[in-house]
Amino acid sequence: MRARTYVIYDVFTQTPLAGNALAVVLDCEGLDTAAMQRIAREFNLSESAFVLPPQDPRHRARVRIFTPDYEMPFAGHPTVGTAVALAERAAEGNGDGILVLEENIGPVRCAVSRPAGEATFAEFDLARLPEQLRLSADAEAIGAALGLGPHEIGFENHRVSFWSAGVPYVTIPVANLDAAGRVRLDNAAWSELAPRKNGTVPASPYVYCRETESRGNSFHARMIVPGSPSYEDPATGSAAAAFAGAIMHFDQPREGAARYWIEQGLEMGRPSRIRLELDIAGGNLAAARVGGHAVKVAEGTLFV
Known part of the structure; x- marks a missing residue:
């Protein structure tokens, strides 16, 4: 057993208690798939994201995304929310820039910015076109x-x-x-x-x-x-x-x-x-x- 930091973000909104809630577990070394699934079920949100060290050192993190019942290859609000969480954590709330998250679908490029007077904004390139x-x-x-x-x-x-x-x-x-x-x-x-x-x-x-x-x-x-x-x-x-x-x-x-x-x-x-x-x-x-x-x-x- 160890202590692991988590944060909860409301995503696709600038207003708390609106948008889509997301749990991001930031210290996931040592957690296996079954443990992540149990934690996602404990949070019982539509999705939870788990942050691991990247496989490619040029990337920011490896991210695995779970619903309470199964793992996702990719999902939108966990990608946006995790990118914002990592940028804010790295720069104490003022982080702008580009980061790459390794998801099951492949590397996902994200851009993070904080427009004046607004909540932090993140967007990601589609790893796969529709x-x-x-x-x-x-x-x-x-x-x-x-x-x-x-x-x-x-x-x-x-x-x-x-x-x-x-x-x-x-x-x-x-x-x-x-x-x-x-x-x-x-x-x-x-x-x-x-x-x-x-x-x-x-x-x-x-x-x-x-x-x-x-x-x-x-x-x-x-x-x-x-x-x-x-x-x-x-x-x-x-x-x-x-x-x-x-x-x-x-x-x-x-x-x-x-x-x-x-x-x-x-x-x-x-x-x-x-x-x-x-x-x-x-x-x-x-x-x-x-x-x-x-x-x-x-x-x-x-x-x-």
Whole structure:
């Protein structure tokens, strides 16, 4: 048994007790996979991050990410939150710069800054650009599993599709905020029709619409994790990364840089704001970044 420092950040927000909560365990030498999984279950947050020495000395840290039930290859709010935590710890809250985190998906390059009067901001380059996957379920069945009618699925030329930038999501456009607010996942129905990630767990639905609650945002989104029970995630960076594929496919943004702010978590009282940036060259997605602010809300010591 030894003492290990941990911090808790609210990510994709500048306001404590909003956004997506993350536990970051900073001293993880000697912990095996089973121990990390038990600690993640003890925190019982959507994800917890565990910081280890890097395998490549040019990188800042090796980071492993766990939900209470399994390890993730990559996740957005743990990447942003861990980058902010390491930068603030190294520079006593004033750390700007570039750092690379080694995640299961591969090296993830992060940029950290602290704009005047704001919480620390971090963004990461997608280690894997979004790829469209095969989806056999029809839109009407997907809508029914969400408690919506056929007329509420889709807007403009946006249609239900399936994308992954390391973690797969079924991206589901809905007509407006009213439809998004009435989404209720039928676990049994979703389990029957949803594609599987890792061959076992149903991919999560990522519901979005063009109408937003706040001016300056491009999309309103909700992400619900299926299971018994299912639960809603207040801010999902890996889903925003996958969603970049849907934006490219349906909106076909112009050459150069495109920036989108995505609001999420409003229905559950955890308002969040995610920044998604796309670099388009020759009509193709050349690179993409996901970013957001993070604020520390707690710190302490684990004795494990």
